[in-house]
Amino acid sequence: MAPNPAHTALWPAPHASEAVDATVHVPGSKSVTNRALVLASLASEPGWLRRPLRSRDTLLMAGALREMGVGIEEGVGPDGTGEAWRVLPTGLRGPATVDVGNAGTVMRFLPPVAALADGPVRFDGDPRSYERPLTGVVDALRVLGARIDDDGRGALPLTVHGGGALDGGPVEVDASSSSQFVSALLLSGPRFNQGVEVRHTGATLPSLPHIRMTVDMLRAVGAQVDTPESGGEPNVWRVTPGALLGRDLTIEPDLSNAQPFLAAALVTGGRIVVPDWPARTTQPGDRLREIFTEMGGSCELTEYGLVFTGSGTIHGIDVDLSDVGELTPGIAAVAALADSPSTLRGVSHLRLHETDRLAALTKEINELGGDVTETADGLHIRPRRLHGGIFHTYDDHRMATAGAIIGLAVEGVQIENVATTAKTLPDFPDLWTGMLGTPGV
């Protein structure tokens, strides 16, 4: 097959000739939008999502739910302002086919929803989706009463034979390869006949803030959830069966997608303002305030949003990123430009993300002259003078934004397939050139 030209196209990453000074309106959170779509679809009354993210991952989620019979209409919010989605839940139906693309949230959150449909739901996706871990969800659903046909690996492609209802109850799952296994079972849990009790049995559990996000959002629509933090057993989450409310929810900006812009302030010694940065949030990107401050910046959270200022100096960092793994590519890019070495730990599960992110970051930074080595659970990064070249992205949105960060400081960096940022941030090239005050390309 001839390569898709979009996948090999090269984008000259803009080089910053001066310090950035810009306000960047970052679109809505992928993780919040896709949870909100699932919860609104499982509710017993209509709901609104205001300022939803419209990107490949969220459009795939909305498309899949529509396939199963949910009404998701474009509109303006109930007060007449702002773009919104109106979600009209109905009885979930099969037969249906779901394209998960390479969206972890779609491939993990929807099989439990499909188990509630009244017929078969076929799941397929990008080639990479076949390699990403799913067995925790598949095995757990079988224990909870679902019938699933797969090729014996517990991976995509597969068919969930929805029976109109699911028993639910207690289940063990090893979620060390993805927190999304736990989130997936909890999100649909209120609709299972007995609710669900999820016990994580693995040695480690990545991305805990994302599980807290699931719990918070479930509680906001009326679900009763017991967690380790609310006095329950360690590694056990319990969801009581019950109806979910339809809500009017405004989606927060995606703080992980704010990362490249904050990094631009750090790398150029400039200033970036991100309006509507929430004062309280479960998004892992909020940790950037602390991590990028330790790396040399400073920030102020005002009522308007976050003001982040670089000092012109970037320090290396030794940090456990297990809670915030999706921030690793951007932190690695900044670390490659720092004045001292960095060690990024706790992220072995990134080998099974959109691509093997540890291998990809090592190879691509080293091909620009860097000195990165992979460890068992992360990266050692020793900054060296970098030079231009092609930064391959392996269909990974966060590889593309990581390459753009390096391109600010290093002339002649070309990003392969910058269009892959459409997974979560379709406007990236325009936002980036707009931030720099350069014409869009």
Ligand SMILES: O=C(O)C1=C[C@@H](OP(=O)(O)O)[C@@H](O)[C@H](O)C1
């Ligand atoms: O639940 C979510 O919305 C997410 C959880 C995390 O997944 P893993 O636990 O698989 O890393 C994160 O990396 C991903 O980008 C989004």
Ligand SMILES: C=C(OP(=O)(O)O)C(=O)O
């Ligand atoms: C890992 C990521 O995505 P997902 O697992 O939701 O596909 C990410 O966005 O960095």
